[in-house]
Amino acid sequence: MSKLARLASAFVMMLPLVMVSMAQPASAAYPDMRQYCGGGYYCLYGNRDWRECIAAFAGNDANYADNACYDGQVSFYLDNRTSSVFNNGFYGAPDDIQSFRHPNYVEMIWFVPQGTYYSFVDDWCGALPCNDQASSHRWV
Numbered sequence: 001m002s003k004l005a006r007l008a009s010a011f012v013m014m015l016p017l018v019m020v021s022m023a024q025p026a027s028a029a030y031p032d033m034r035q036y037c038g039g040g041y042y043c044l045y046g047n048r049d050w051r052e053c054i055a056a057f058a059g060n061d062a063n064y065a066d067n068a069c070y071d072g073q074v075s076f077y078l079d080n081r082t083s084s085v086f087n088n089g090f091y092g093a094p095d096d097i098q099s100f101r102h103p104n105y106v107e108m109i110w111f112v113p114q115g116t117y118y119s120f121v122d123d124w125c126g127a128l129p130c131n132d133q134a135s136s137h138r139w140v
Contacts, residue, residue, distance in 0.1 A: 034117060037088045042097050042112070042137060044069065044082040048120040053081065060138040063103035082134040085110075086117035094139035101127075103135050 034050045037043035046053025046069055055069035055078050068075040082099075089095045095114035099121075101107040110125040112118065121130045 034086050034088075037086045039088055040090050041088050042139070043086045043088060044078065044134065045084045045086075046071065046076065046081050048083045048131075050084050050086060050117065050119065053078075057137065062105060062136050062138075064135050065103065079135055080132050083121060083131050084117070084119050085112055085121060087112040087114055089114050089139065096140050097137055098140055099134045099137045101130075101133050101135060105136050105138055109133060 032050045033045060033052075033054050034043070036054060037056060040058055041056040042058075043050075043054055043056045045051060053069035053071045053076050055067060061067065064079040064081075065077070067078040069078045069081060070076075085097075085099070087095075087097050089097070091114055097112040098105070098108050099110050099112065101109045107127070109127055109130045110118070110121055112124075118124045121134075122128060124130075
């Protein structure tokens with residue numbers, strides 16, 4: 001076998017290893033979006049680990065039914081869509097968040113202190129299930 005043929009054969013055998021090492025995990029398509037939550041905002045995300053759809057609030061919201069979260073150029077209805085949260089509010093009253101299962105602040109399901117983020121709301125809520133259940137929130 002010629003030197004060129006051996007080199008080509010080695011390259012062909014190494015190519016799959018190179019391709020596998022370059023592969024990105026599935027989560028790389030939807031990066032952690034906490035960096036897009038500005039100071040003074042309570043941010044809700046449509047998937048766990050602060051990925052995909054994001055909505056940001058500087059004040060209370062009694063009903064998410066008419067709100068949207070955004071994933072690049074696409075918007076989705078926010079009601080019953082929250083999987084992870086980040087309270088990036090400023091210190092001082094009010095700076096903590098109460099989130100509720102129903103509109104108009106009915107049935108609190110989780111509390112988020114200032115500066116806190118939950119990668120999956122079911123891990124922090126008071127009455128399971130909480131994932132994709134939030135319909136309102138208020139600052140306290």
